[in-house]
Amino acid sequence: MSTAHETAAGLPESSVPLLVASGLRFRVGDAVAIGPIDLAVSAGQSLGIVGETGSGKSLLCRTLVGMLDGVGGAIDSGSLVIGGTELAGASSRAWVDLRRSVIGFVPQASLSGLNPVRRVSAHLDETLRVQGVDDRAARRARSLELLREVRMRDPERVLRSYGHELSGGMRQRVMLALALAGDPRILVADEPTTALDATVQREVLNLVKDVQRERNMAVVTVSHDMRVVRRTCDFVAVMYAGRVIEAGPADQVLSRPSHPYTRALLAADPALVPRGAPLSAIPGSPRQPHAWRDGTCSFMERCAFSTDICGQAEPDLEQRLGDQSVACHHAQEVARA
Incomplete structure (x- = not known):
């Protein structure tokens, strides 16, 4: 995966990324500043974002779906282009329209995302009504269709069920159905397999891959699990201290x-x-977070390869090794180690 500028330039339309972040910087209050972020993903491709807790992955997800303001955040600078539209500085109305038809979002801790006093049918019905499906019978038919698309057994029973009556894997399938209701071109999933056992994790990941292939969607997946990324993603972006420090196939x-x-x-x-x-x-x-961008390498205190230059300048994310972009003064040495 090239940086955003390089990936988008001069490619045929089918290869031009649906989502491109270039030099993107954003913040939450005065305490957390994230960026620069450079990444891109095209139709039919999957991008995995990995890193320790607190590296900024979930905040990046919120930014990509226009929900950063919900935690008091805002984009400071750079570019975020989705479906050919520049969205850095876009209005809330523009983001709402985008989430209706272009982007689907499966949030972190989505297993607890179903209202416990509402049936699954009510969640899907409300989502489809927002999508502009006015006829009640049409909404019910579409709800059943979505549940079948996510491989739900007995969708009629699931529609009548409350969240607590479903297993973790079934609830995650419902959340995926809700995210797919607007026929999005891009799916952003923040830790979609958290709290699921290994067998159910595999089923959910295979389901996402199947749906992606059937719809030719771009998929962005956040995960702590390197095995998940290796199995399901074409490209990976590694985040540390609020920025991408390595990216590529x-x-x-x-x-x-x-x-x-x-x-x-x-x-x-x-x-x-x-x-x-x-x-x-x-x-x-x-x-x-207040010490992330102090002009030095943010990993130097924990790094076995650190030298004096690491304390003098923060490395840029550069194309150093084939298709890999790396933000490290000692990338060649690390690759040989």
Whole structure:
């Protein structure tokens, strides 16, 4: 995956990204400043965003779907183009229109996102009414169609059910059906497999891939699980301290990481470390948000490759190794290690 400017330039229409962030910077209050963010995803492609808790992944998701103002945030600078429309500085009305037909969103902790005193039918009916489906019978028919699309068994019974009467996997399918109600071209899913057991996780991920293929959607998935990204994503963007520090094709980045943080994340994942090999831990703690952009590398205190230059300048996200973009002064050395 190239940076946003490079990816969008000179490509045939089918390859031009549906979503492009270029030099995007945003904030929440005076305490958290995130960016620059450079990423892109095209129709039929999937982008995984990974990183530790507190790296800014969920705030980035909110920004991509126009919901950052709900937590007191705003875009400061840069560009966010979705479906060919510049949305940095767009009105709330413009974002509402976009969420009706272009972007679907599965929020973090979505398993608790169903109102416990409303049936599934009420959630879907309300969503479709907002989409402009005025006829009640048509809304019911479309609700059943959406539940079938997410492979729900006995959709009639599910429509009559309350959230607490459904399993975790069924509730996640309902949330996906709600996100798909507007026939979006882009689906943003924030930790879609959290709190699901391994078997149900696999079912949900396979379902998302099937729906993506059937609709030719672009999919952006946030996950802590490197295995999820490796299995389901074409590209990956690794976030640390509020910015993307490595990005590129998922198989390339996760097999040959060129940033010390990506390398450390992979070494700390029990599922990715060979049996009998020692499990690593990343030393120290992440910086507090107020110290993210102080003109130095934000990972230097935790990095085994750190030298004096890391304390003198924050590295830019540059094309260093093939298709990989890396923000590290020692990328070549890390790649050889």
